[in-house]
Amino acid sequence: MVLRIKDNTTYAKDTFTTVQSVTKKIADQTLGQLEREGIFVFPETMASAADITNEQMVLRSKNNCYCTCNVMGFLGYGQEHLIIESRFSTGRQDNFFQYLLEKVLALPNVVNLNTNASQEYHLFDWSALLLPYFLKKAMRKGVFKTYVRHQYNDNHVKGVIDVARHVRTNTPFIGKVAYNQREFAYDNQLTELIRHTIEFIKAKPYGQRLLQSVKIEVVAITTATNNYEFYARSKVIAANKKNPVRHAYYHEYGTLQKLCLMILQHDKYQIGLGVHQVQGILFDGAWLWEEYVNLLIGDSFHHPRNKGGEGAQELFNKDDGGQIGLIYPDFISQNSTLRVIADTKYKPQNNIGNKDYLQVLAYMFRFDAKKGFYLYPESSETNDLKLFLNSGSTYDDNVVARSDILLIKCGLKIPCDIEDYGEFKMAMTQNEAIFKQRILN
Structure with a gap:
C-alpha cells in the first residue's frame, strides 16, 4: 500500500489507515530516533541545517490529526510505503522537489x-x-x-605464523611458512x-x-x-x-x-526484520530551499553556514574582549552601506511569524540593517507583504509605524499547474528572474 502526503500540511489521522504500520513506527518520533532506526537523512549532518533538528518530527500528533513539517522523502515498513512530497506537487508530479535536487545537488534528471x-x-x-x-x-x-589482514605462504616471513594453516598446507615441509600480515591497503x-x-x-x-x-x-x-x-x-x-x-x-x-x-540491499526490502525496522530516505526541504536561494542571489549576499562555523557572527562583545552569542544569518548583503538581511523559510507565508520576526529583527539590529526579507516558496501569485516596525507603546497610546525599518515577505511563485518537467523548468527560470529583481532592487 502506498500513501502520498505533502510537507507542511495537516491531515486527519484517518488518512493514514492504509499505512497504519509505518505510521505507528514514525509518528511522534524525532528525526534523531528515526536516523538510529536506519533512516537516511539528508543533509547527513543534522546540525548543518538551521531549520532541522534531531528533535523535529516527520509526523506530529495534534488532537485527531497528524502534521508534517519541512521534510520530504520516502519511508517504508513491510509492504507499506509513505511518500512525503513537496506541497507544490500536483498529485501526479512533484516537479519542484525534483527541481531542487537537480539545482542544489546537480542530480541528473535520469x-x-x-x-x-x-x-x-x-x-x-x-x-x-x-x-x-x-x-x-x-x-x-x-x-x-585501512589495515587489511593478508595471508601469505612463502619463505619471507614478515608477520604472525599461522600454525594451523602452515601444518595443513606445508606438510611435508617444503621450505615455505604460512603467516598472516596486517598491511595498510x-x-x-x-x-x-x-x-x-x-x-x-x-x-x-x-x-x-x-x-x-x-x-x-x-x-x-x-x-x-x-x-x-x-x-x-x-x-x-x-x-x-x-x-x-x-x-x-x-x-x-x-x-x-x-x-x-x-x-x-534494495531488493531485500524487508522492513521489520533485524535491528533496523524502518527504512527510508528523507530530505530537509528547508536546507534544499536555502541552498537553492543561494544559487540565485549568492553573488550579492554573504551566506554564513552553520555547518563548520563558516561565516559565524557574534551578537555581543564581553567586557574582557571576548565574543559571545554565536549567530548564523542566512544572508547578509555585501553592500555594507545599505545593509540588507535575508532569511529563507520553507513554509507558507502565513506560518512565518512570532519567533521568525524576533530572529530577523535581532539580525537587523546587529548589522544596522534597515531592510529585511523573508524568502519563501509560494504556490500562488502574491504581492510582497511589507511590514513596518512599530514605535511607541499601547500604554502611552502612541503606537505608530516607522517608515525606516521594513520587513518584506517575498515569495517565489512555484508553477503548480504544469506537469511537463521541461515546461516547469522554463517557467521557473522566468519566475526566478522576477524574484531576484524584487530582492536586489
Missing part, C-alpha cells in the same frame, strides 16, 4: 521519481541518485585506506563495497549517465580494487554491516558506506 509504478523502488531511485554527490564528497580525502572491504555499488548502478539503464559526473572517482575506485569479484558481493555487504566506519576524520566515508548498503 530517474522518474514521480511514477506511481514500482513504488518499492523509490528508496533505490533516491539513494542511487545521491551516490555521485557522496562519492565525490568522501573522495576529497582520497581513496579510503586501498583494497579493503569499504572500497570493495563502493566498487560493487558502482558496478550495480552501471548495469541500470541510466547508470552511465548518472556516473558521468564522477568519472575520475570511479576510475580511482576501480584501480584500487584489484580483488573485486562479482560473486563476493554478499560477503562484502556482510563485512561492511559488521564494521561501520566510525573514525571522525572519515565520517563522509561512513555516510557513503551507509548509502551503498542501502542501494545494494
Whole structure:
C-alpha cells in the first residue's frame, strides 16, 4: 500500500489507515530516533541545517490529526510505503522537489521519481541518485585506506605464523611458512563495497549517465580494487554491516558506506526484520530551499553556514574582549552601506511569524540593517507583504509605524499547474528572474 502526503500540511489521522504500520513506527518520533532506526537523512549532518533538528518530527500528533513539517522523502515498513512530497506537487508530479535536487545537488534528471509504478523502488531511485554527490564528497580525502589482514605462504616471513594453516598446507615441509600480515591497503572491504555499488548502478539503464559526473572517482575506485569479484558481493555487504566506519576524520566515508548498503540491499526490502525496522530516505526541504536561494542571489549576499562555523557572527562583545552569542544569518548583503538581511523559510507565508520576526529583527539590529526579507516558496501569485516596525507603546497610546525599518515577505511563485518537467523548468527560470529583481532592487 502506498500513501502520498505533502510537507507542511495537516491531515486527519484517518488518512493514514492504509499505512497504519509505518505510521505507528514514525509518528511522534524525532528525526534523531528515526536516523538510529536506519533512516537516511539528508543533509547527513543534522546540525548543518538551521531549520532541522534531531528533535523535529516527520509526523506530529495534534488532537485527531497528524502534521508534517519541512521534510520530504520516502519511508517504508513491510509492504507499506509513505511518500512525503513537496506541497507544490500536483498529485501526479512533484516537479519542484525534483527541481531542487537537480539545482542544489546537480542530480541528473535520469530517474522518474514521480511514477506511481514500482513504488518499492523509490528508496533505490533516491539513494542511487545521491551516490555521485557522496562519492565525490568522501573522495576529497582520497581513496579510503585501512589495515587489511593478508595471508601469505612463502619463505619471507614478515608477520604472525599461522600454525594451523602452515601444518595443513606445508606438510611435508617444503621450505615455505604460512603467516598472516596486517598491511595498510586501498583494497579493503569499504572500497570493495563502493566498487560493487558502482558496478550495480552501471548495469541500470541510466547508470552511465548518472556516473558521468564522477568519472575520475570511479576510475580511482576501480584501480584500487584489484580483488573485486562479482560473486563476493554478499560477503562484502556482510563485512561492511559488521564494521561501520566510525573514525571522525572519515565520517563522509561512513555516510557513503551507509548509502551503498542501502542501494545494494534494495531488493531485500524487508522492513521489520533485524535491528533496523524502518527504512527510508528523507530530505530537509528547508536546507534544499536555502541552498537553492543561494544559487540565485549568492553573488550579492554573504551566506554564513552553520555547518563548520563558516561565516559565524557574534551578537555581543564581553567586557574582557571576548565574543559571545554565536549567530548564523542566512544572508547578509555585501553592500555594507545599505545593509540588507535575508532569511529563507520553507513554509507558507502565513506560518512565518512570532519567533521568525524576533530572529530577523535581532539580525537587523546587529548589522544596522534597515531592510529585511523573508524568502519563501509560494504556490500562488502574491504581492510582497511589507511590514513596518512599530514605535511607541499601547500604554502611552502612541503606537505608530516607522517608515525606516521594513520587513518584506517575498515569495517565489512555484508553477503548480504544469506537469511537463521541461515546461516547469522554463517557467521557473522566468519566475526566478522576477524574484531576484524584487530582492536586489
